[in-house]
Structures are given as structure tokens and as C-alpha cells.
Amino acid sequence: MRRALLAFLWRRHRLSMGLCLFIPLLVGTGVGLMAPQLQQQREAFASLPFLARFLGSNAASAFSNVTLLSFPFRHPLVLLLYAVFPAIPILALPAGERGRGGLDMLLAAPLDRRALVHALALFVLLGIPIVIAFCFAGSMLAALIAGELERIDVARFALAAPPAGALIATWTGAALIVSVRARNRASATLTYAAFVTTAFLIDSIARIATGVEWMAKFTPYGYYRPDHVILGSTPWIANAVGLATVGVLLTLVAAELQARRTSA
Amino acid sequence: MRTGYERKGIRTSVRYRSPVSAVIEITDLTVRFGDVTAVAGLNLSVESGEIFGFLGPNGAGKTTTIRTLVDLLRPTSGNVRVLGRDVRGGAAEQRAAIGFLPGDLALFPGLTGRETLAFFARLQRRPPRSREAVLDRLGLADEALGRKVSTYSTGMRQKIGITIAFQHDPQLLILDEPTSGLDPFVREAFLGLVREAPKRGATVFLSSHVLAEVESCADRIALVDGGELRLLESIDAMRRDRPRHVILRYADGREERRTHAGDPAALLATIDTTRLIDVEIRPAGLEDTVKAALQHGSER
Numbered sequence: 058m059r060r061a062l063l064a065f066l067w068r069r070h071r072l073s074m075g076l077c078l079f080i081p082l083l084v085g086t087g088v089g090l091m092a093p094q095l096q097q098q099r100e101a102f103a104s105l106p107f108l109a110r111f112l113g114s115n116a117a118s119a120f121s122n123v124t125l126l127s128f129p130f131r132h133p134l135v136l137l138l139y140a141v142f143p144a145i146p147i148l149a150l151p152a153g154e155r156g157r158g159g160l161d162m163l164l165a166a167p168l169d170r171r172a173l174v175h176a177l178a179l180f181v182l183l184g185i186p187i188v189i190a191f192c193f194a195g196s197m198l199a200a201l202i203a204g205e206l207e208r209i210d211v212a213r214f215a216l217a218a219p220p221a222g223a224l225i226a227t228w229t230g231a232a233l234i235v236s237v238r239a240r241n242r243a244s245a246t247l248t249y250a251a252f253v254t255t256a257f258l259i260d261s262i263a264r265i266a267t268g269v270e271w272m273a274k275f276t277p278y279g280y281y282r283p284d285h286v287i288l289g290s291t292p293w294i295a296n297a298v299g300l301a302t303v304g305v306l307l308t309l310v311a312a313e314l315q316a317r318r319t320s321a
Numbered sequence: 322m323r324t325g326y327e328r329k330g331i332r333t334s335v336r337y338r339s340p341v342s343a344v345i346e347i348t349d350l351t352v353r354f355g356d357v358t359a360v361a362g363l364n365l366s367v368e369s370g371e372i373f374g375f376l377g378p379n380g381a382g383k384t385t386t387i388r389t390l391v392d393l394l395r396p397t398s399g400n401v402r403v404l405g406r407d408v409r410g411g412a413a414e415q416r417a418a419i420g421f422l423p424g425d426l427a428l429f430p431g432l433t434g435r436e437t438l439a440f441f442a443r444l445q446r447r448p449p450r451s452r453e454a455v456l457d458r459l460g461l462a463d464e465a466l467g468r469k470v471s472t473y474s475t476g477m478r479q480k481i482g483i484t485i486a487f488q489h490d491p492q493l494l495i496l497d498e499p500t501s502g503l504d505p506f507v508r509e510a511f512l513g514l515v516r517e518a519p520k521r522g523a524t525v526f527l528s529s530h531v532l533a534e535v536e537s538c539a540d541r542i543a544l545v546d547g548g549e550l551r552l553l554e555s556i557d558a559m560r561r562d563r564p565r566h567v568i569l570r571y572a573d574g575r576e577e578r579r580t581h582a583g584d585p586a587a588l589l590a591t592i593d594t595t596r597l598i599d600v601e602i603r604p605a606g607l608e609d610t611v612k613a614a615l616q617h618g619s620e621r
Binding site for chain 1: 388391392393394395413416417419421423425426427428429431432440441443444445485
């Protein structure tokens with residue numbers, strides 16, 4: 058039964074989810090083309106401290122190889138990808154089908170309410186390695202285009218993959234909570250977009266403004282600093298485990314909420 | 322002794338009981354949406370092998386009741402037991418033994434007809450033994466099954482929905498307005514499927530507001546209105562008891578019109594046969610009985 062649902066989800070969402078995967082490759086290509094020039098002008102950019110803080114931990118490292126080449130893991134578009142990728146199937150089911158009427162057919166088929174949520178989480182979970190593989194490929198593509206591939210430590214870039222996967226897991230749980238509570242896809246999308254945008258803005262403000270770094274800790278993005286992971290300046294394991302745990306807990310809560318709903 | 326139904330003013334010759342053979346047992350079912358009471362203290366029992374017609378005007382609470390039968394809606398109070406178990410969080414085997422057709426059927430537009438049937442067969446966990454026979458009866462061609470359901474007419478979508486409900490030979494069929502969108506020929510074919518279902522041991526719970534259809538196949542009917550049960554009766558009893566319009570014509574040109582319900586022998590005993598030349602007896606339709614029950618309910 059679960060396999061049938063996974064095949065159904067794959068058939069429905071493979072195109073839109075597949076298109077998302079090109080974002081890290083596009084970012085990687087752009088970064089690869091611009092990286093040599095940006096590095097030449099790093100001193101000029103260092104006079105823009107807010108930009109430096111947004112891009113990296115400090116002005117000196119903002120335009121370093123690692124910082125630039127880690128962009129396919131942490132460009133704003135990629136950060137949004139981490140939230141959008143799980144939301145594509147999850148906001149369509151159960152919220153979308155609840156609004157359209159298809160959920161009645163599925164649950165009466167019969168599909169267990171908890172099993173539905175678990176299958177959705179499993180479907181996204183199976184896609185996470187693909188997303189992070191594309192992010193890694195984006196970084197390698199950037200390094201190749203910039204002529205830096207020989208000089209970077211590829212293994213350290215691979216370390217950025219688990220935190221990225223954990224961040225997607227967190228957004229998966231959040232999307233599930235929103236979807237099981239929403240009446241239809243439109244309301245689920247609006248609510249989820251509000252969550253993601255707020256989290257993104259809070260994290261951006263925490264990066265740019267001085268003295269408010271603590272704000273980032275209230276968003277999933279605050280626990281995700283792949284450039285720091287690559288540089289080895291942050292204990293990434295605790296953050297990744299924390300994000301993944303939050304994702305699992307949110308998924309379990311979503312399954313319970315779906316099971317307890319008065320109306321399917 | 323008056324039955325519980327009679328005390329509530331519900332017309333019935335059936336005593337409410339919880340028989341061992343009951344496939345559906347609804348006890349004091351109440352469903353409220355905020356201030357609106359959609360179903361108010363409904364009690365019903367549907368026995369194995371029965372075709373049970375569930376009637377009522379729009380907004381009567383039919384679909385709400387049906388959604389509670391398949392756990393798509395949880396009651397505010399009361400119990401719903403299907404196939405001997407509480408429907409809430411029912412076991413997979415229990416739920417796989419139900420064939421369900423919702424009133425507002427929503428199929429998945431990206432799938433073809435054939436893929437839709439295969440997908441639901443996998444969810445139903447039972448081999449779709451009757452699929453080909455049902456498709457054949459409903460006249461859904463192989464060519465049409467290869468097309469995406471988004472290209473289907475309403476009637477074709479309904480045929481797919483009916484096939485999903487019947488394909489795995491369920492023990493219980495719960496069908497909400499199953500003939501909407503079907504042409505008269507397909508409707509007749511569908512009613513044939515319904516009539517045959519009890520022969521293989523299935524029970525049918527059929528909701529409709531097309532009274533003639535229900536009359537043609539159901540063993541018993543329940544009529545709900547305003548979320549309350551107004552009538553619970555076997556079709557045979559309704560046919561026997563429904564009023565008859567009687568016209569008596571005499572040789573002197575007199576014409577006497579009467580309405581008689583109940584035992585026909587009692588009617589014959591009251592007729593003055595002196596110079597009687599013609600008797601015309603017209604049975605009232607099921608509609609009259611239903612209208613009378615609804616009127617009775619609204620006057621209470």
C-alpha cells in the first residue's frame with residue numbers, strides 16, 4: 058500500500074520536484090563564473106560590512122574560496138529550495154486533496170490516516186539525498202568553472218550535506234503540520250509561505266544587523282551554516298541532529314493531528 | 322409496546338435492534354458543525370445481504386451520515402459500527418471490505434482510467450476480481466481507460482468511481498448518489514449490479530434522492546430530514562400500506578372517489594356494490610409516501 062502511494066506521489070510530483078534540483082546547479086554555475094572577479098575585489102567588498110556578514114561570518118572570509126563555493130548549499134534561492142522541495146507533495150496532499158475532495162477517496166480506499174503522513178515523510182526523505190547531491194554537484198561545478206577544483210578539500214564540502222538534509226527534514230515536518238491542519242491547498246500554501254518567509258527574514262536580519270545574532274536561533278535557518286561547517290568552525294553534528302530530530306517530532310505530531318481530525 | 326422509533330414519531334414497522342448480523346449499526350449518532358446540527362440522534366441498523374435505501378432531501382444529513390460510516394467524519398456523539406467494529410480507527414481488513422463511492426467524486430486528473438483503477442486496487446488490498454465484469458456492464462471501453470481522467474465526461478468519471486467501489490468484491494457497498502451523471506441505460510446497468518450484490522453476500526447502503534431507483538432495488542428504506550429519521554420501512558410494507566386512490570362508478574352516473582391505505586380486503590368490505598359498474602384503483606407512488614412522511618415530520 059505504501060509502495061502504491063509512493064509511486065503515485067512520484068508520478069504526480071516528479072517534474073516539479075525535479076525542476077527544483079536545477080537551482081543549486083544554476084547557482085553553482087553563476088558563482089563559478091563570478092568567483093575569480095569577486096576574489097580580486099574582495100578588499101573593495103570588505104568595505105560593505107553588512108554584505109560581508111550576509112555572505113559569510115566576517116569581512117575577511119566573505120569572499121574566500123570556501124564561502125563562495127559553498128553558495129550552492131546556502132544561496133537564498135537554495136535556502137528556499139530546502140523549504141519548497143518538501144512542500145510540493147505535502148501541500149498537495151492532504152491539504153490540496155482535502156479541498157478538492159480526493160482525500161475522501163484515498164482514506165476510504167482505505168488508507169490509514171497516520172500511514173498517509175508517514176508515506177509523505179518517507180517520500181520526501183527519499184528525495185533528500187538527491188537534493189543534497191545536487192547542492193554538492195553545484196559546489197563542485199562552481200569550483201570547476203572557477204578553476205579551484207584542484208585546490209579545495211572536496212571531503213569538507215561533503216560535510217555540508219548532512220546539515221542540509223536535516224534542514225529539509227525540519228521543513229518537511231513543518232509542511233506536514235500545516236498541511237494536515239489546512240482546509241485546502243491555497244490556505245496551506247499561504248500559511249507555509251508566511252512561515253518560511255518569516256524564518257528567512259529573521260535569519261537574514263540576524264546575519265546583517267549587529268547584536269541580534271541570537272534571533273537566528275528562533276528559525277531553522279539559524280542552525281544551518283554550511284560555510285562554517287566546511288571551514289570547520291562550527292560543531293555541525295549537534296545542529297544537524299537537532300534539526301533532524303525536530304523534523305521527526307513535527308512529522309509524528311502531524312500524523313497524530315491527522316489521525317485525530319474530526320473531518321478527514 | 323411502542324418501539325423507540327414510534328415514541329419518537331417515526332413511522333416504522335421495524336423494531337430497532339442490534340442484531341448479530343448487522344453490518345451497519347448507528348446508535349444515537351449526532352453530528353454538529355458549530356451551531357448547525359447535521360444529524361440528530363440517528364439510530365439505524367442495516368443487516369447482512371440487505372439493499373438499504375437512504376433517502377432524504379438536500380441538506381437532510383445523508384452525506385454527513387455516510388461520511389461517518391467510512392470514518393471521514395467523526396461523530397459529535399453516538400456510535401457507528403461497521404462490519405461488527407467501531408468504525409473509528411478500524412482495522413485495515415475491516416475497511417478493505419468496504420466499497421465506497423462518494424457523492425462528490427474527485428479522481429486524480431494526472432492518471433488514466435486504467436491507472437486510477439490499478440492504484441485504488443492496490444490501496445484496497447484485495448484483487449480486483451470483478452473489475453472487468455463491472456467495466457463491461459457499465460460499457461467503459463478499453464480505449465477510454467487509456468485516456469487521462471481529466472478528459473472524461475461526468476458520466477465516465479462516475480463509471481470509474483463505481484468500478485472502484487465494486488472491483489474488489491467488498492462485503493459492504495456504501496454508495497452516495499451513485500447514479501448522478503449516468504445516462505438511463507448505464508443507470509439500469511448499475512442498478513443491475515446493485516441488485517446482484519446481495520447474491521454474492523454483499524450488503525448495499527445506497528443514498529439517493531431518485532425514489533424510483535431506490536424503490537426498484539432496495540429491501541428497506543430510511544428517510545431522513547433535518548438530520549432526523551422520519552421513516553424506516555421495508556419496501557414491501559410501503560407497497561402494501563401506501564394509499565390507493567379508488568374511483569367507484571355507478572350505473573346512475575355517480576362517481577365516488579376515496580383514498581384507502583392498508584388492507585385491501587377492508588376496502589372491499591366498505592364498497593356498496595349495488596349498481597356498481599366500474600372500480601378504478603390507482604396506487605400512490607413512493608413519492609407520496611415520502612412526501613407524507615416529510616410533511617408529518619415538519620408538522621411535529
